[in-house]
Amino acid sequence: MNNKKIVVHAPATVANMVCGFDILGFAVNDPYDIMSISFSDHAGITIINEDEYNLPTNPEKNVAGAALLALMEEAPEVKGFELRIKKQIKPGSGVGSSAASSAGAVVAANALLNNKFSKEDLVRFAMNGEKLASGVKHADNIAPCIYGGVTLIRSIFPLDIVQLNAPTLYVTIVHPQIEVRTADARSILKQQIQLKDAIKQWGNIAGLVAGLQKEDYDLIGRSLEDVLIEPIRSILIPGFDLVKQKSKEAAALGGGISGSGPSIFMLSKSESTAKEVEQVMHEVFENIGLAHHTYVTTINQHGVKIIS
Amino acid sequence: MNNKKIVVHAPATVANMVCGFDILGFAVNDPYDIMSISFSDHAGITIINEDEYNLPTNPEKNVAGAALLALMEEAPEVKGFELRIKKQIKPGSGVGSSAASSAGAVVAANALLNNKFSKEDLVRFAMNGEKLASGVKHADNIAPCIYGGVTLIRSIFPLDIVQLNAPTLYVTIVHPQIEVRTADARSILKQQIQLKDAIKQWGNIAGLVAGLQKEDYDLIGRSLEDVLIEPIRSILIPGFDLVKQKSKEAAALGGGISGSGPSIFMLSKSESTAKEVEQVMHEVFENIGLAHHTYVTTINQHGVKIIS
Numbered sequence: 001m002n003n004k005k006i007v008v009h010a011p012a013t014v015a016n017m018v019c020g021f022d023i024l025g026f027a028v029n030d031p032y033d034i035m036s037i038s039f040s041d042h043a044g045i046t047i048i049n050e051d052e053y054n055l056p057t058n059p060e061k062n063v064a065g066a067a068l069l070a071l072m073e074e075a076p077e078v079k080g081f082e083l084r085i086k087k088q089i090k091p092g093s094g095v096g097s098s099a100a101s102s103a104g105a106v107v108a109a110n111a112l113l114n115n116k117f118s119k120e121d122l123v124r125f126a127m128n129g130e131k132l133a134s135g136v137k138h139a140d141n142i143a144p145c146i147y148g149g150v151t152l153i154r155s156i157f158p159l160d161i162v163q164l165n166a167p168t169l170y171v172t173i174v175h176p177q178i179e180v181r182t183a184d185a186r187s188i189l190k191q192q193i194q195l196k197d198a199i200k201q202w203g204n205i206a207g208l209v210a211g212l213q214k215e216d217y218d219l220i221g222r223s224l225e226d227v228l229i230e231p232i233r234s235i236l237i238p239g240f241d242l243v244k245q246k247s248k249e250a251a252a253l254g255g256g257i258s259g260s261g262p263s264i265f266m267l268s269k270s271e272s273t274a275k276e277v278e279q280v281m282h283e284v285f286e287n288i289g290l291a292h293h294t295y296v297t298t299i300n301q302h303g304v305k306i307i308s
Numbered sequence: 309m310n311n312k313k314i315v316v317h318a319p320a321t322v323a324n325m326v327c328g329f330d331i332l333g334f335a336v337n338d339p340y341d342i343m344s345i346s347f348s349d350h351a352g353i354t355i356i357n358e359d360e361y362n363l364p365t366n367p368e369k370n371v372a373g374a375a376l377l378a379l380m381e382e383a384p385e386v387k388g389f390e391l392r393i394k395k396q397i398k399p400g401s402g403v404g405s406s407a408a409s410s411a412g413a414v415v416a417a418n419a420l421l422n423n424k425f426s427k428e429d430l431v432r433f434a435m436n437g438e439k440l441a442s443g444v445k446h447a448d449n450i451a452p453c454i455y456g457g458v459t460l461i462r463s464i465f466p467l468d469i470v471q472l473n474a475p476t477l478y479v480t481i482v483h484p485q486i487e488v489r490t491a492d493a494r495s496i497l498k499q500q501i502q503l504k505d506a507i508k509q510w511g512n513i514a515g516l517v518a519g520l521q522k523e524d525y526d527l528i529g530r531s532l533e534d535v536l537i538e539p540i541r542s543i544l545i546p547g548f549d550l551v552k553q554k555s556k557e558a559a560a561l562g563g564g565i566s567g568s569g570p571s572i573f574m575l576s577k578s579e580s581t582a583k584e585v586e587q588v589m590h591e592v593f594e595n596i597g598l599a600h601h602t603y604v605t606t607i608n609q610h611g612v613k614i615i616s
Contacts, residue, residue: 020510020514021510022507022511023507023514152511152514152515152518153511154511154512154527154531155511155530160530162514162515162527165521189503190503191502191504192502193500193501193502193503194499194501195497195498195499195500195501198506198510198536199329200463201506201510202328202329202331202506202510203331203460203461204462205510205513206331206332206460206462206513207470209518209521210470210472213517213518213521214521219462219470222462222468228503228506
């Protein structure tokens with residue numbers, strides 16, 4: 001048996017990016033999960049958790065396990081994997097914790113297999129983890145976690161991932177310690193929307209993509225507007241409106257709910273603004289009396305990183 | 309009085325660009341209207357038609373007149389204009405005939421006024437012509453007519469026009485000689501749509517904008533899909549599905565209804581493909597027995613052009 005061991009860092013990701021519901025996402029440099037994988041003599045997948053989250057070790061009930069099982073179906077030469085996971089991205093925080101586990105596992109396994117699979121294959125495998133976590137195969141966290149930068153999922157069936165330009169942007173994230181279940185955040189959405197609202201939304205999406213490609217920060221800022229999802233979902237996040245208003249007053253370009261929440265993210269052109277935004281977030285949640293974590297980070301340009 | 313006379317060519321335009329309903333449009337080099345303007349001693353606007361279309365000469369009922377009236381409100385130094393219009397873009401063909409008149413008039417007037425106004429001002433004035441023509445202030449023909457290339461109207465109120473990159477593209481247009489009233493084409497649309505269809509649409513819009521910026525022709529082709537408007541409006545255009553299918557078989561990147569129809573446009577990477585597409589269009593409409601005109605042209609990069 002090959003004794004090689006691969007260690008990876010799998011980054012947190014922000015899905016939706018305000019106006020790009022279900023189609024846009026980006027990776028950040030902090031926080032990230034640490035995972036290692038090696039071949040195993042034991043058939044199947046052995047999962048060892050090295051953190052305090054008590055996630056399932058049965059591979060069929062663990063998102064990384066589900067992703068690896070999908071990979072193994074197309075790699076019959078593999079008898080078994082041993083996967084160690086040290087999660088640093090808190091499950092349920094809305095910054096792609098499950099995607100990091102799923103994506104990290106398959107990227108690491110692919111390195112063991114001498115890059116047998118394409119990135120698109122890896123997204124396909126990892127989406128099985130998302131299906132386990134939320135009931136739906138979606139790629140708006142998985143794709144940026146694997147590709148890095150800002151990704152567009154033009155289509156899920158067939159899978160069509162487009163890597164967008166990611167200009168230098170500082171990202172401030174606050175995770176208020178409340179629980180928002182993805183399934184709840186999805187069920188409160190209206191399945192029917194007004195055409196005129198959709199037109200406003202796709203004007204903003206087109207503006208955001210153009211702004212990223214042209215590195216036009218003002219255009220990015222003007223386009224970070226969501227008339228459809230945010231007005232509904234933000235009700236689940238205390239302090240949301242105030243964080244957004246005060247962050248913009250502190251010169252953030254804009255931002256909104258990360259994924260389905262409860263984390264909130266803001267983009268800034270400079271690190272000093274991003275740190276002021278962090279201060280604003282602290283103040284809002286201290287006033288409410290809500291425990292919270294913050295991160296000031298940047299866009300991660302490479303995705304899951306192989307450390308050794 | 310200043311005896312200067314300005315002559316302009318005002319290009320036809322294709323609004324919507326398949327998935328970009330109400331937000332995208334591009335200008336083409338052929339056909340175009342020829343217009344000339346000079347100051348007049350007579351108060352108000354004198355319109356002289358030099359074509360066979362018998363359009364109204366009362367400036368309040370003429371789209372170019374309505375646009376000039378809006379301009380004159382902000383140029384009180386002007387006593388009167390004399391405007392001569394030789395339309396070559398057939399009214400009602402769906403390639404921005406009214407927009408060419410409105411945009412051509414205000415660009416020409418602005419040249420007489422030593423460029424007193426910004427392009428954005430000119431769009432604002434010209435939209436009054438669109439309001440007269442269709443009942444709604446929209447800019448998806450006006451903006452590309454004035455700016456050239458491919459334009460995004462991110463927002464109408466406030467007006468936010470973004471010039472997109474326009475890679476070399478050949479455009480084949482067929483105008484079947486049937487009447488589709490813009491008001492009818494608008495009234496048959498559903499005002500409520502499914503969120504899941506909207507997500508598909510904005511994935512395509514994001515893909516199209518990214519494809520244009522990156523000059524990725526395959527991505528442009530994959531993104532030229534409209535799941536919301538085309539399935540409804542295309543019913544008004546006999547032969548539509550066959551033109552689309554056969555054009556793609558002839559290697560067109562894709563295309564669809566120009567504006568609200570009845571013209572159909574197809575984009576191609578090479579001139580030879582664009583000419584094959586023209587042949588396909590001829591065959592389809594000859595088989596149906598429907599009179600039609602075709603154009604093989606390219607994207608117009610400069611908008612309304614001042615000739616002398």
